[in-house]
Amino acid sequence: MVELFVLQSLSYIAAAISVCLAAFYYALNLREANRNRRMALTTSLMQSFISEEGVKRFMDLANMQWTDFDDYYRKYDSTVNPENAAKRVAYWNACEVLGYQYREGIIDIGTLNAACTQLITTIWAKFKPVIEEYRKFDYSKNTYENWEYLANEMDKRILKRDPSYRGPQRGLGGDAYEKAFKR
Structure with missing residues (x-):
């Protein structure tokens, strides 16, 4: 015959194991829910880049022209051109958030490279x-630092894969801008 204290001990062990399994299951579900929420946010942000409207906004920004900062300020500052400023700042802020997500490990560089390098x-x-x-x-001093970090990381990744890369930061106008803004 089995002693009563043995049955009680087995009952306590079974209860403890059940609680541990429930906690483990809860932790996995919580982690998966966070991952799904992050992915939904990232997908939403990336849609602002890869949609037709996003590409048009990119082209509008890419086609802006100025000779120096004073010229830029006269044409595009928010005090003189609020419509352009709204479009520009929305784009910049989306880049900043993606940079923050990359720095925090929420999104990987491969996904960003594939979608919007x-x-x-x-x-x-x-x-x-x-x-x-x-x-x-x-x-x-640190405004848009996450975007800057992300752009540099993406540039390094491309350069590592293709050493002949002459992208925007090393030849498609970067030098001209640097010269124009030296005071």
Whole structure:
């Protein structure tokens, strides 16, 4: 005959195992729910780049022209051209959020590369001198630092895969912008 304390011990062990399994299952579900939420957010952000409207916005920004910061300020600053500023800042902020997500490990560089490499690096190269000027008098020193980090990481990844790469930060106008913004 089995002693009562043995049955009680087995009952306690079974209960403890059940609680541990439930906690493990809950942790897995929570992790998966967070992953799905992050993926939904990332997909939503990336849609703003790869949709027809997103590509048009990219082209509008890429086609902006100015000779120096004063010329840029006269044509495109939010005080003189709020419509352009709204379009531009929305794009910049989306790039900043993607950069933050990359830094935090929420999204990987491969996914970003596949979806929007040129859309992020080209606009960063074009507007880097402008953002640097604004950092001197209007923005904080770290404004758009996540976007800058992401653009540099994407550029490095492309260069590693294709050493002959002459993308936006090394030949498609970057030097001209750097010269124009030296004071």
